[in-house]
Amino acid sequence: MTRLHIQLLGGFRLDCDRVPVHVVPGARRLLALLALRDSPVPRPVAAALLWPDTTERRAGACLRSSLWRLVKPSTPLVVVTEDTLVLGADVEVDFRRACAFAAAPGASPEAVTMLKADLLPGWWQPWVQAERDWWRQARLRALEVLSDRFRSCGDHHHAHQAALAAVQTDPLRESAHRTLVELHLADGNPAQAVRQYQSYRARLRAELGLEPSRHIHELVRTLLR
Template identity: 80%
Template sequence: MTELTSAPDQRLHLQLLDGFRLGFGRTPIHVVPGAQRLLALLALRAAPVPRAVAAALLWPEATARRAGACLRSSLWRLSKPVQLVVAVDDALTLDLGVDVDFRRACAFTAEPGANPAAVALLKADLLPGWVQPWVQAERDWWWQARLRALEVLSEKLRSCGDHHHAHQAALAAVQTDPLRESAHRTLVELHLADGNPAQAVRQYQSYRALLRAQLGLEPSPHIHDLMRPLLRSTR
């Protein structure tokens, strides 16, 4: 790990969204793959992780003895020059001083509020390219949670009059799941609220064509009823 010089305005930052990165202020810290996986596992878990569970999850192909040795090696690598992992009885947890972007993003899923800064976190993928089953389980949860949060965020920003960031949130939801009707409907409603019916029609028609091509389905009556007056006027 990179040698660090402490400064009062710096903290340890662990990035899991859009890729793994550990940094101290603006200084990146090199972490070997095994230690990366350990940090990610502890950051994704709210409660301390028993050592045996961590070893089995991180080194599933190894014997229990070998996995335990790998875990001890990773802990040794993470012990200097700063504290990253804390032992609680026979379990491990991430030090409370480490700022984790995924945890901040999860707070937005629980209460999106009307914070434009949430858009960047909510539209990011969790550890892209990581194939471990314990990562995939968290990624599946994150995919659903952020979609719901982006739609709620868009509606709250719109109600506050911030249509620019409301559009960004709705568009991020559509880009995350192009077949999600509620995300398209949120974007259509924003176009209508902006007095841009032509763009609302284009958005609806694009979604309808995609839905037909991908699933052979039609949009629900809910969104069709919203668009019916405009579709009549275009005939």
């Protein structure tokens, strides 16, 4: 059987037996849509989502064309019925694996790598944006949990990586900045802790006109004096 893998994190890619396969734009969007859904998608729904700016008849024709132009490996890539479409059961999807990490974060470097990746960057279709918004919040929570778990295990290096990934995802998220300040202090780097705090405070003031909370300020109050 052919091993099929769809990558959605960091950009779209289809691999057949670890070899990248070229996919035309319409088929690429179709595979991405099915890879994001756990259940079969009705054909009219898929056509309307993928080709929203055309007639129902034209969208249906575009869907049929995209299905015809898909690669036909021995392992089913898409299971097609008269009414629905669903991704083949044996097709691996990196986003689904990342969602499992987000639901139950385990203290592994692989989890940090997957959780810090953006979902289909550069895609602005509404059905992608809705998933991207959910993924952003899920990964932020998971990265902070991971950082705490790494720190409790004494692995400050990966604890720092997880917290930094959360800050890069949401530069105004105070809890992530607070974790980084605490890690710098625990590592005996007070100057770096102050720089982290001041960088966050400057950005918060510039973008929202707000001040950091008392909780993070107390961590560096004596150092600022």
